Amino acid sequence: MRQWAGHRGAGRAPGRTGRRPGALAAALLLAALAGCTGGDTPAPLYGTDATGCPDGPPSVIRLATGSDLSGSGVRGRLVEEWNRRCPGHPVRVVELSADADLQRSQMVAAEQSGGARYDVLNLDVTWTAEFAEAGLIRELPWTDDGDFLDSARRTVEFDHRVWGRPFNTDAGLLYYRLDLLRAARTPDSGPDGRGPADWPGLKRDVEQVDAALDRGVHTAYQAGYITQLGDYEGLTVNALEAIWGAGGELAGADGTPVEGSLQVRAQSGLDALAARYHDRRMMPASARSADETESLRAFAAGEVVFMRNWPYAYGVLAQTLVPGRDFEVTTLPARDPGGAPGVSVLGGQNLAVTTESAHPEAAAALIGFLTGRESERCLLEGGLAATRDSAYAGGPGAPRCPLTAGPSAGPSAGPSAGPSAGEPEGRAGAVRGADGLPRYAQTLRRALGSARPRPATPYYEAFTHEVQAQVGRMLEPAGGPLPTADDLDRRLAAVLRGGN
Numbered sequence: 001m002r003q004w005a006g007h008r009g010a011g012r013a014p015g016r017t018g019r020r021p022g023a024l025a026a027a028l029l030l031a032a033l034a035g036c037t038g039g040d041t042p043a044p045l046y047g048t049d050a051t052g053c054p055d056g057p058p059s060v061i062r063l064a065t066g067s068d069l070s071g072s073g074v075r076g077r078l079v080e081e082w083n084r085r086c087p088g089h090p091v092r093v094v095e096l097s098a099d100a101d102l103q104r105s106q107m108v109a110a111e112q113s114g115g116a117r118y119d120v121l122n123l124d125v126t127w128t129a130e131f132a133e134a135g136l137i138r139e140l141p142w143t144d145d146g147d148f149l150d151s152a153r154r155t156v157e158f159d160h161r162v163w164g165r166p167f168n169t170d171a172g173l174l175y176y177r178l179d180l181l182r183a184a185r186t187p188d189s190g191p192d193g194r195g196p197a198d199w200p201g202l203k204r205d206v207e208q209v210d211a212a213l214d215r216g217v218h219t220a221y222q223a224g225y226i227t228q229l230g231d232y233e234g235l236t237v238n239a240l241e242a243i244w245g246a247g248g249e250l251a252g253a254d255g256t257p258v259e260g261s262l263q264v265r266a267q268s269g270l271d272a273l274a275a276r277y278h279d280r281r282m283m284p285a286s287a288r289s290a291d292e293t294e295s296l297r298a299f300a301a302g303e304v305v306f307m308r309n310w311p312y313a314y315g316v317l318a319q320t321l322v323p324g325r326d327f328e329v330t331t332l333p334a335r336d337p338g339g340a341p342g343v344s345v346l347g348g349q350n351l352a353v354t355t356e357s358a359h360p361e362a363a364a365a366l367i368g369f370l371t372g373r374e375s376e377r378c379l380l381e382g383g384l385a386a387t388r389d390s391a392y393a394g395g396p397g398a399p400r401c402p403l404t405a406g407p408s409a410g411p412s413a414g415p416s417a418g419p420s421a422g423e424p425e426g427r428a429g430a431v432r433g434a435d436g437l438p439r440y441a442q443t444l445r446r447a448l449g450s451a452r453p454r455p456a457t458p459y460y461e462a463f464t465h466e467v468q469a470q471v472g473r474m475l476e477p478a479g480g481p482l483p484t485a486d487d488l489d490r491r492l493a494a495v496l497r498g499g500n
Helices: 023-036 074-085 100-113 125-133 150-154 178-183 199-212 233-245 261-278 285-289 292-300 312-320 360-370 373-381 441-450 460-474 485-496
Strands: 061-065 091-095 120-124 165-171 173-177 306-309 327-330 346-353
Touching (some): 061 360, 074 091, 074 360, 074 373, 100 120, 100 125, 120 125, 125 346, 125 460, 150 346, 150 441, 165 360, 165 441, 173 178, 173 441, 178 199, 178 327, 233 460, 292 306
Parallel strands (some): 061 091, 061 120
Antiparallel strands (some): 120 346, 173 306
16 A cells, blocks of 8 residues: 655645646646536435445445645554455555645546546545536535534535535644744743734744844844745635735635625735735745745744744654754734734645545545544644544543554554654654643644635635735735735636636
């Protein structure tokens, strides 16, 4: 079985990643939309939330996915556990391109041609509506047990129906270098003494570091903060977070255009994002081309004090930073002191059964196992954001990961006996607490509580590339008329109605 191996450096943004799609991706999608709508629709799969082995004759379940970017290999280990428990229905993992746009193109092409015959697709959360509308995945109704996080649950819904199960989720976090703040004699700020709670507080910290840091010692330091403003999904994510933080909108949850005061607030959020980028004490010029990997490199090198990134970065930093280079993490900053917490874009992946699957019941059973309570606990312990609330719980009633006590452990295995796979000896205390959970787990849970999914629309690819094109122009140096939120809204209104 091929592992879901790899690292963040192999791809981009864990929520919805990748570069601009080329003509191939667009052509494949249009072909799928033309060829898959209006035909026979498979009956919905019911009773598919059990975590045990499926009934029926032996089968091989083909699962198409991108790389496991957690660094721990936890998703591959869960597949191995399924294969151990259900040898009559082994999973064959087909690892696709690390680039998300190419993943999407490969999945569409395979399902449209009928040649690959994948059974399960590991879809980015923004693809659910697109694949459902194109007839590439099956309806997968459920009786919700109330354990899935509401934000994650909404990402598998489209057109008042359910099309999969939330696998792992994601929310942006604010990382900060404690050693640099201390070197500049900058006290931790915020209500709990752990990082700035709002953008004005972060700016004050940056200004103090800029004035007080000894550049003769900290020769790498460039600016205060870095995020992902390259021409890919990271730019859309940052634009939406800035707009939502200001109380604005670019589109409704169902992809409908917005009007009126929401546009004015959207402009305020975009202005704030542009102001942060153009302030060279705040952000380096390299942020305009940065993705998650480059942001992480700059933060680890001490080029910046603060970084917006996804939860995976915590484990990477804990394993790679040398002693003395200390960091911590908190939720994204609020817009104003005492205001509502910062809002993150919701990322993650969903599992869906393909329309062309020859083993839909077995595929649905696999999904039930991979998204069950115990598996979700494993994902959290392995560095991914779990989609179930119970995964974040402590105490005797909390789910137990069957992987943490060794490959032969069953579902009642005890607490972790040592570091997770991929975690060096001696690092466990720095990464996780006595309950086996990552030390940032409750911070992540708070961030997920206010995170929001991107618009659920079959035209999301057109939406995001329009956002990237126009917001990218807004970040250019002032030298002529720049697009505004009103201009962007007019262009988005066309693409969200299926135009271009």
